[in-house]
Amino acid sequence: MSQREIQGSLFLIGFMGAGKSAVSARFHEFYGMKLLEMDQEIERREKMSISRIFREKGEEYFRRLETELLGELKGSSGIVVSCGGGAAMRDENVRRMKEAGKVVLLRAEPETVLQRIADSEDRPLLQGRKTPQGIRELMEQRQPRYEAAADFAVDTDGKTVDQICREILEKISGPESF
Numbered sequence: 001m002s003q004r005e006i007q008g009s010l011f012l013i014g015f016m017g018a019g020k021s022a023v024s025a026r027f028h029e030f031y032g033m034k035l036l037e038m039d040q041e042i043e044r045r046e047k048m049s050i051s052r053i054f055r056e057k058g059e060e061y062f063r064r065l066e067t068e069l070l071g072e073l074k075g076s077s078g079i080v081v082s083c084g085g086g087a088a089m090r091d092e093n094v095r096r097m098k099e100a101g102k103v104v105l106l107r108a109e110p111e112t113v114l115q116r117i118a119d120s121e122d123r124p125l126l127q128g129r130k131t132p133q134g135i136r137e138l139m140e141q142r143q144p145r146y147e148a149a150a151d152f153a154v155d156t157d158g159k160t161v162d163q164i165c166r167e168i169l170e171k172i173s174g175p176e177s178f
């Protein structure tokens with residue numbers, strides 16, 4: 001994929017289990033973009049898991065790390081960023097994303113999210129919420145901000161990772177360009 005098609009970097013936002021990690025990994029593997037998994041990068045720097053950061057340092061500390069990390073991407077290009085599910089909740093973060101590139105919202109139904117995250121132990125905000133209703137409640141609180149932050153959105157239910165990537169590329173640069 002040429003840099004003419006994506007100005008700057010590509011930020012994938014959306015709820016936990018919306019497919020941000022899988023889609024960004026594909027952009028990295030097949031389209032040669034550099035990959036930044038925000039959660040993994042924060043875990044690497046802090047030398048502890050997300051759950052442990054929440055438990056020992058608190059959510060606010062984690063949110064500050066997210067904001068700092070996004071700040072480092074100013075002027076970047078060719079990076080696909082898999083954002084943590086809460087990253088788009090802060091206006092400052094969204095401003096940083098928009099300054100640095102395109103913001104794409106991946107949507108998924110609560111039932112799809114549940115299937116995708118069923119085995120995950122490292123999502124502190126889903127503790128005690130692993131039901132369609134529990135997920136729907138948090139998702140509905142967040143959805144307006146996700147929608148407002150995004151340049152455009154892609155529904156992911158029932159689609160393969162490749163289909164989702166193609167849809168994103170089409171929306172960015174038109175069907176003829178890849």
Ligand code: S3P
Nearest residue numbers: 015016039050084085086123124
């Ligand atoms: C969070 C989502 C997680 C992780 C943390 C908080 C959220 O990332 O950043 O557990 O607030 O939605 P994923 O969306 O990659 O699971």
